[in-house]
Amino acid sequence: MKKIESVKEFGGWLNRYEHQSKSCNCTMTFSVYLPPQAEHEKVPAVYWLSGLTCTDDNVRTKAGAQRYAAELGLALIMPDTSPRGDDVADEVERYDLGKGAGFYVNATEEPWAAHYQMYDYVTQELPELIEAEFPVIPGVCSVTGHSMGGHGALICALKNAGQYRSVSAFAPICHPMVCGWGEGCFSNYLGNNKDSWKQYDATELVKAGAKPIPLLIDHGTGDEFLSGQLYPQDLLDACEAMEFPINLRMQDDYDHSYHFISTFIGEHLKFHYNHLKA
């Protein structure tokens, strides 16, 4: 692991690292924000999973999350959204498949399977590295994310009972099996047997009996992708049917951008803080 950038912010340090990923079989980049409290004690960690086209840079630059992380004493862990490199399969003309669009699944189909193992990366390899190398409290973490990364946060939490204390999401893709973004990635990464898709679909995971975990979701009513890609009602219906507690809020007029995220990231981090400190 090599530190490639270090910037002071809100009394803590925003650092960027490169490392050789076993899961993704390539060099991966991630950012970590360590709050001032981490200089003298271990702190809880919140993982942020980003959306389509993003790297680790978008959230660290645009979300305004570091201010709240510094106030609350939380580390922020910000991975990339896909494997990278010249030998990594891609669809250069599409923003929603290949690089920048890993969808947080383990690909089984060629040419993707060689590197697109983002599910293992974000749920196993990266947490192990973070706990070994940084002043975080082992096993005390939560997960959140935006859009494709909101989907990622939901499936990571729903598939790994006990690994996360809480989960939240901004404008998540709630039912990827039935939306264009999800179908495009799942059919390429996982093949045409839709049964294999259900393991990476939040709505299907709830229907299949996932164990409840504190869950907060915000959607904007002005989000251009709300009706065509995100399908929050499907997740709500599944939660109701399964008596799975969910706090899903529709925020008037907010869109899909980081301006929406910046408005509510403070509430999300306080939500996670309350569960991480409990």
Place this chain on the structure above:
Amino acid sequence: MKKIESVKEFGGWLNRYEHQSKSCNCTMTFSVYLPPQAEHEKVPAVYWLSGLTCTDDNVRTKAGAQRYAAELGLALIMPDTSPRGDDVADEVERYDLGKGAGFYVNATEEPWAAHYQMYDYVTQELPELIEAEFPVIPGVCSVTGHSMGGHGALICALKNAGQYRSVSAFAPICHPMVCGWGEGCFSNYLGNNKDSWKQYDATELVKAGAKPIPLLIDHGTGDEFLSGQLYPQDLLDACEAMEFPINLRMQDDYDHSYHFISTFIGEHLKFHYNHLKA
């Protein structure tokens, strides 16, 4: 004036406009953040002047200022850093001259004079437009900015006693006449007679007896441009000699980036709020 973008953030609206500028003789773009309070009352305005290479987009995306503006009930006015358009003179191979580098002066030399009238634009034309079109309290405003825009904020306030209630700056170019960025722009925009440069130099304006105004400046000790371009000590010396009150803070380890700005923008906006509400 035409609204070209509108995004909800922190309960208010972040809007972007185009208009035909008389000063700059071209179409100019600016952004305005209106806090929620502006829906039912007029609010004070804080002008933000950006640094080299920026447009109005950098600060609205990266600084985290809207959160504080919403809390305090301040409008943020964010102009571009130069005239734009195909017929506007430029040095395409330089980031520090021409487009993106207007330096907040009125150019007198060709080929710049036809459009590079940023001083008139930010001190006269834009405030008149803002007061005519937006719910701001006439004559109740402050000014701040970053780097080249910190220089801009300082000269706008020092040259126009009574126009602004307070001024602040992040990593401003304090003595442009003696640094590479300033010399490059002043010699092109204003010609070789250095006497004409002094009217746009904060250190020289203080030496010449500018009227005191509440003034807050932050510099980072880790700023790569601190010793070669910014020269805060020159401004401090001038202020001491002239008994001009200044609060110039050196912030340990912070750099020149928006991560530095985001850390202290809240304090700057509260500083302005205290003078705007007084």
